[in-house]
Amino acid sequence: MLGYILRRIVLAIPVIIGVTVIVFAMVRFLPGDPARVIAGVAATEEEVETIRRQLGLDRPIWEQYASFMWNLIRLDLGKSMFTGKPVLPQLMETMQNTFILAVAAMAIAIPVGIVIGIISAINRGKAIDQVAIVASLFGVSMPAFWLGLMLILLFAVTLRVLPAGGIGIPNWDPRYVILPALTLAAHLIGVLARMTRSSMLSVLGQDYIRTARSKGATEYTVNYKHALRNALLPVTTITGLYFGYLLSGTVLTETVFAWPGMGRLLVNAISNRDYPLIQGGVLLFSLIFIVVNLIVDILYAYIDPRIRYE
Amino acid sequence: MKTASNSSKDALDKYWRREVIRRLSKHRSARLGVPILLFFVIVGVLAPFLSPYDPIKINLSEALRPPSSDHILGTDELGRDIATRIMYGARISMFIGFLAVLIGLAIGAPIGIISGYYGGAIDFALQRLTDVLLAFPGILLALVLVATLGVGLTNVIIAVGISSVPVYIRLARGQTLYIRELSYVEAVRALGLRSPTILFKHIFLNTVDPLIVQSTLQLGTAILTAAGLGFLGLGVEPTIPEWGTMLGTGREYLMSSPHVATFPGLAIFLVVLAFNLLGDALRDALDPTLAL
Numbered sequence: 303m304l305g306y307i308l309r310r311i312v313l314a315i316p317v318i319i320g321v322t323v324i325v326f327a328m329v330r331f332l333p334g335d336p337a338r339v340i341a342g343v344a345a346t347e348e349e350v351e352t353i354r355r356q357l358g359l360d361r362p363i364w365e366q367y368a369s370f371m372w373n374l375i376r377l378d379l380g381k382s383m384f385t386g387k388p389v390l391p392q393l394m395e396t397m398q399n400t401f402i403l404a405v406a407a408m409a410i411a412i413p414v415g416i417v418i419g420i421i422s423a424i425n426r427g428k429a430i431d432q433v434a435i436v437a438s439l440f441g442v443s444m445p446a447f448w449l450g451l452m453l454i455l456l457f458a459v460t461l462r463v464l465p466a467g468g469i470g471i472p473n474w475d476p477r478y479v480i481l482p483a484l485t486l487a488a489h490l491i492g493v494l495a496r497m498t499r500s501s502m503l504s505v506l507g508q509d510y511i512r513t514a515r516s517k518g519a520t521e522y523t524v525n526y527k528h529a530l531r532n533a534l535l536p537v538t539t540i541t542g543l544y545f546g547y548l549l550s551g552t553v554l555t556e557t558v559f560a561w562p563g564m565g566r567l568l569v570n571a572i573s574n575r576d577y578p579l580i581q582g583g584v585l586l587f588s589l590i591f592i593v594v595n596l597i598v599d600i601l602y603a604y605i606d607p608r609i610r611y612e
Numbered sequence: 613m614k615t616a617s618n619s620s621k622d623a624l625d626k627y628w629r630r631e632v633i634r635r636l637s638k639h640r641s642a643r644l645g646v647p648i649l650l651f652f653v654i655v656g657v658l659a660p661f662l663s664p665y666d667p668i669k670i671n672l673s674e675a676l677r678p679p680s681s682d683h684i685l686g687t688d689e690l691g692r693d694i695a696t697r698i699m700y701g702a703r704i705s706m707f708i709g710f711l712a713v714l715i716g717l718a719i720g721a722p723i724g725i726i727s728g729y730y731g732g733a734i735d736f737a738l739q740r741l742t743d744v745l746l747a748f749p750g751i752l753l754a755l756v757l758v759a760t761l762g763v764g765l766t767n768v769i770i771a772v773g774i775s776s777v778p779v780y781i782r783l784a785r786g787q788t789l790y791i792r793e794l795s796y797v798e799a800v801r802a803l804g805l806r807s808p809t810i811l812f813k814h815i816f817l818n819t820v821d822p823l824i825v826q827s828t829l830q831l832g833t834a835i836l837t838a839a840g841l842g843f844l845g846l847g848v849e850p851t852i853p854e855w856g857t858m859l860g861t862g863r864e865y866l867m868s869s870p871h872v873a874t875f876p877g878l879a880i881f882l883v884v885l886a887f888n889l890l891g892d893a894l895r896d897a898l899d900p901t902l903a904l
Contacts, residue, residue, distance in 0.1 A: 313743075320744030328760045439892075443885035445836055445856075447843045448877030451863060455870050550750030554840050558863075569844050572759045580759050588747040 306603050314596055321588045325581050326370050329357065340383065340577055357577075379585070380578035384571075389582040393564060397586065399469060400563035403555070404548045406483035411490035412541060416534070418491070419498020423533075424525055426503065434495060441492025446551055450485040450558035457481060467560035482559040486551050490544055497540050502533040535606065542598030546591035628900075635897035642897075645889030648882055656702030665693035667700040667853045676869045686871040689861060694872065697853035698879050704854045705835050705883060708769050712834040713827050715773025720780025721816075721823060727781065728788030729811055738781070745778040751840050758846050765848045772837045776830055783826050787819040825895045832887035839880045855880045 332339045337354035345353075353359075358366050373380070379389035415438075422434035458466035458481070470478035505511065506529050514528050553565035560566070564583060571579035636642045655662060665683075671691035679686040685694040727738040748756055757771035791797060792815070800814055841847040842856025843863075850857065855876040862873030896902055 313740075316740050317743045317747055320740065321747050324744065324748075324756070328756060331760055333762060439885065439888055443832065443836075443881060443888050445839055445843075445859075445877060445880045445884070447840060447856075448859060448873075448881060451859075451866060451873050451877065455866065455874075459867060459870070546749040550748075550752045553751055553755065554843065557844060568755070569846075572755065572844075572846060584748070584752065584756055584759075587752055588749075591749050592747050 303604070307600055310596055310599055314592055317592060318589065321585065321592070322371065322374065323367075325585045326367055328581060328584070329577050330359075330363065330366070340575060342575070374585075379582035382571075382576055382579045384574050384576045384579070389578050392567065392579070393582055393586050396562055396564045396567045399561060400549065400552050400556070400565060403479065403482055403486060403552055403561060403563060404545065406479050407486035407490065407548055408541075408545070410483055411487035411494060414487070415491040415494025416498050416537065418495040419537075420502060420525075420530065422495065422499040423502035423506065434499070438492040438495035438499075441488045441490075442496070443492075444488050446485050446489060447554045447558050449488055450481070450555060453481045453485060454558070467558075469562055482555050482561050485558065486548060486555045489551065490541075490548060493544065494537065494541065497537050498533065501536050502529060505529045505533045538605070539598060539602050542601070543595060545594050545598075549587060549590060632897050636893055639893040639897060641889040642893035645886040645893065648886035649890065652702045652879070652883055652886075653706070655699045656706060659696065659699035659703070663693065663696040663699060665696040667692060667697045668851055676865060676872065678869065679871055685875045686869070688858065688872050689865055689869075692853075694858075694875055697858060698855070698876060701853045701855045701858065701876065701879065702883075704765075704848065704852055705838065705880070708765070708772065708838045708848075708854075709831045709835040709887075711769045712772035712776065712838065713830050715770065716776030716780050716830065716834075717823065717827060719774070720777040721784045721819070723777075724781040724784025724786075725788045725811060725816055725819065728785035729792055729807075729815060735785075739785075742778045742781045746782075748775075751775075751837055754837050754841060755846070758841060763841075763846050763848070765852060768838055768841055768847050771841070772834050775837065776834060779826065779830065780823070783822060784819050787822050788815055791815050791818050821898045825891055825898060828887055828894055829891035832884040832891070835880065835887070836884050 329336055329340075335350075337350050337357065337359050338345070340357070341350045341353050358369060361369075377390060379393070381388055382392065385392075418434050418438060422431045422438075425431045454466045457464040464481055465475075465478050466481075468478060470476075506525075511524060511528055514524050519528070550565075552561075552563055553569055555561065556563045556566035557569050564586065568580065568583035568587070570576075571583060659667075669692070671687075674683075674687050674691035675689055677683055677687040677691075683693050683695065685698065688694055688697065723738055723742075727735045745753060753775040754771040757774060758767060761767040761770065797810065797814055800810055805814075838847065839854070839856030839859070842854045842858075843860040845857075845860055847857050847860075848854045850861075858876035859873050859880070862869075862876065865872050
């Protein structure tokens, strides 16, 4: 097990380095003169030069990368070009809001998605199965930004029962998280329902289930004691791996609901061409993704020992 | 001898193709998805004939009209007919979707097949590269590319296309790994066929089915990603009637004129749903082990 964990961590290192290379290259590959692009069309020649020197764009490329990495190791992500404030504290501040949203979405999606999948599988071919199949496909196909707006229209504008946006700080109010969390959860609900259904159906077709039936186990015992446990194994992995996608989904959902998280910060940074902030945000998103995947892999190997010897 | 076996193979292929079409025409998902797609293709193609309005010309005196008999889906903040813009938008979204999927397929599939077929150091290096791309989940890779390349139709297509590359690499590689071990590939290798021939004739042609299924689903994803970029204001040029961009501007008028955001979003949802339905149906229809 320890060997497996070490191997996974070692394999993650080149990926992390690759991610830093891409994030580093982003600014250097801006079309034309990067310093000019960052400074904007209205900037004077001196301003462009200042930015060039600030970002070290006048130095050889390997030297730029070396200092970029050295700053990263010291957790110095530079300063926002827009506000002049250091990037890292801004990211940290918004990160917790993003986590709250992502965790709330997971808390909705996991039980709902799995229950829909189970009901669907057990009633295979019946009307309720058809409804569940269509509903989960709706979830998968729904543009989150549109679903969010429609939820705002219904619950905030028409019914006036929930707030249309914001986070409800300083008096932390849970009503603010409901609509964004639902919006973010819709896609995962669809994915989980479809996964659970097909996984459950393939397990129900196996020999040991027939054995359980033939020895007189009740339908309930077969479905929940024998089938469900094994059917949920692949679903667990997908759920874990999905966390990263959920995080990237916050980019859209947070923008819809003016939720002060990392996703919205990143979008604003892109609109403002605030490159240090863009780089920091992208880097943090993918680092979280890599770490979460690593943890899921390790947990999965712990649950299912066959994985370790792959 | 050779011609005989070829013609029987042709007959078999023909039979199988007909069988796939028969299976599709009976499949419930296809029966729902195909008409929706046809509808959007037809209104997209025939837009100039179906609508008396211009999709781009501004007419401020008609701004933000709710749906009426003149404008069945109402007008936007610049007085343009929303139904017309959705029709022209069908062209844009399909165009972006198809080109983006083509880019992903053209780059991803060959890399995946080479990676899976040769294995060893090549595979290891290409897979770490894929891991790096996959470390930018969902819309993030497209955002990174747009932040670098800038906005606009071409860049959106490139960004969405490249963000689907790792999906194709993984799929083609997995399929190749599986086919490579099948006895017929071993047989042609023993016959002394050269690697490029094996790669194309015996491996690539057998990855086509899963690639078709994935591409159909990927069309939905690509349209969704492009619309997401548009919604964020990081999509095509603002004059182009793109659904996501329309939705993004409509959001500003959500309280007073909800129709501006509602209908373009509905169009995105329906097209993505249709591609997902068709993809599901194709997966079942192309699976010879499934009795339909």
